[in-house]
């Protein structure tokens with residue numbers, strides 16, 4: 060059986076369930092999502108699992124274990140961004156199903172139950188929230204998000220209800236951590252590290268913490284022709300210095316990313332000195348202390364630049380989520396599995412959030428990254444090879460077998 064080619068064929072098929080054929084556009088609780096469900100159901104049933112959808116719209120395939128045995132969870136998300144690719148999210152569901160099917164084909168009996176979870180909403184494109192499915196399981200779901208509306212004014216609650224979910228029952232989905240062995244997720248890397256190293260798989264060390272800040276610079280406008288250069292208080296000059304300084308300083312800290320991604324400028328006309336700039340400064344790091352130190356460094360740079368350019372400046376943190384480390388035992392199992400499929404198995408952090416971020420509130424979590432061509436994701440050009448996916452299925456199945464051996468099969 061060419062498991063990798065089977066994965067490729069399946070991902071090609073389910074990519075057809077999309078708003079248009081320019082990549083994949085499949086938002087949660089839409090007609091495209093509904094059309095994808097029977098396909099995923101078939102994948103789960105082919106792996107010998109019983110299938111149901113929970114109140115939050117997560118499609119769950121379950122292979123029972125011995126009575127009273129705990130459950131190993133494997134999952135990822137079915138949704139995409141607008142005109143995204145064939146692999147982000149949905150690949151983790153496909154490979155999870157095929158790993159379970161492969162173990163079954165090999166006659167491996169597991170001393171625990173296995174569930175494959177196809178989450179509805181990881182990308183957060185339709186509603187201004189995400190991760191409802193995993194948060195419900197982890198007991199961290201906030202019912203207030205049910206009142207959020209999409210671009211058409213449809214609430215999350217009504218979209219979920221029309222899809223066959225049960226908004227009022229989402230809070231009741233929380234699992235007992237004592238019954239869960241752990242959560243595994245395979246995802247495309249969404250970066251160039253594995254491709255640059257020439258290896259198909261990597262073990263994720265953790266999911267980076269994120270903080271977002273708004274930085275404001277307030278100077279003074281004036282006529283671009285009549286106000287002399289000396290003595291200007293140009294807010295955009297201050298912003299430009301900060302953008303460059305942050306970019307340079309971030310390169311000095313391993314596994315830290317700092318990005319100025321959005322900027323608003325006033326008066327934003329061709330013949331006036333900019334008086335006001337608001338910009339976003341996002342900082343991500345696997346180590347929360349590194350991130351806090353960098354935020355402090357950025358604040359000091361802002362003060363220095365403000366003094367030097369004669370503008371007033373403030374920095375305000377608007378969002379924050381701590382880093383989530385992967386579980387050492389699950390990392391070891393994934394590494395042992397991956398070594399059956401590849402000679403070199405690097406460890407690397409995840410700079411992006413995943414369903415695993417929320418699942419970590421429930422149970423130990425481990426992730427395997429798979430090389431994607433050019434490191435690109437969230438575009439129709441996203442690509443992973445059948446050979447690499449075959450290696451991932453082999454690795455995941457072997458990892459589960461390792462966990463079974465450790466669990467006393």
Ligand SMILES: [Zn+2]
Nearest residue numbers: 147148181246
């Ligand atoms: Zn994803």
